[in-house]
Amino acid sequence: MNTLLAPRPIPSFSPIEVGRLAACTALAGAPAGLGALIGAPSLPWGLSGAGAVLLGLGAIRLTRGRWLSAPFLMLLLCTAGMAVGLTIDRQWVGPDVLANLCFTAPRSFAASVLRHGEVLRATNVAMLLGGMATIAVVEWRARGSLATRCRKAVCGRAGFNLVCNSTMLSGMLLGGWLGPSIGLRLELGWGASAMVAVMVVGMVWGMAASMALYRGLFAILDRRRVL
Numbered sequence: 001m002n003t004l005l006a007p008r009p010i011p012s013f014s015p016i017e018v019g020r021l022a023a024c025t026a027l028a029g030a031p032a033g034l035g036a037l038i039g040a041p042s043l044p045w046g047l048s049g050a051g052a053v054l055l056g057l058g059a060i061r062l063t064r065g066r067w068l069s070a071p072f073l074m075l076l077l078c079t080a081g082m083a084v085g086l087t088i089d090r091q092w093v094g095p096d097v098l099a100n101l102c103f104t105a106p107r108s109f110a111a112s113v114l115r116h117g118e119v120l121r122a123t124n125v126a127m128l129l130g131g132m133a134t135i136a137v138v139e140w141r142a143r144g145s146l147a148t149r150c151r152k153a154v155c156g157r158a159g160f161n162l163v164c165n166s167t168m169l170s171g172m173l174l175g176g177w178l179g180p181s182i183g184l185r186l187e188l189g190w191g192a193s194a195m196v197a198v199m200v201v202g203m204v205w206g207m208a209a210s211m212a213l214y215r216g217l218f219a220i221l222d223r224r225r226v227l
Helices: 015-028 030-037 043-064 070-089 095-099 109-119 121-143 151-185 192-226
Strands: none
Touching: 015 030, 015 043, 015 070, 030 043, 030 070, 030 192, 043 070, 043 192, 070 121, 070 151, 070 192, 095 192, 109 121, 109 151, 121 151, 151 192
């Protein structure tokens, strides 16, 4: 029998591989999905956002060393929180207000944080809760019970979690500042869907930046221990 004509076995995928694919697909589709959620879908910004998100996930993969680790889980939960928060905020924040948030935001960083928190209250709170929920999930996976973990370890994870939340928020604000000019240069236009897309992209790249800082800090500490 000719081996070229023999039926080939259907490739099987483990649950972990399926989870990896589902997680990356969900995060890459978040810019387009959230844009549709607020009633302002945009295919160019959805595709551009998906590409930028995948690049950011690749950067996290390089610094973290494995897929579906705590940073990826945190991004998934924060994105889910963003979806829930936007669903609530859109009741009184229209697409026009969201699109003009970057243009009406103050110049100083602290004032911009307050402005975003004032306009998108539910979104920011839900994202923060999603990020903090990562601690419970990671600790449960590690030992099966939060009660068995030492308080110092949990507090350490909580502190690092807050740092990641801060860098993601900073990335979102930076994306909001740079987004309009980038959209005009690339002739993509600007609207509510664009604002949501740059928020997701900024969140992902903010996480990538925190992972790079995390790796760099531990590399310095390891060198000092050796010396």
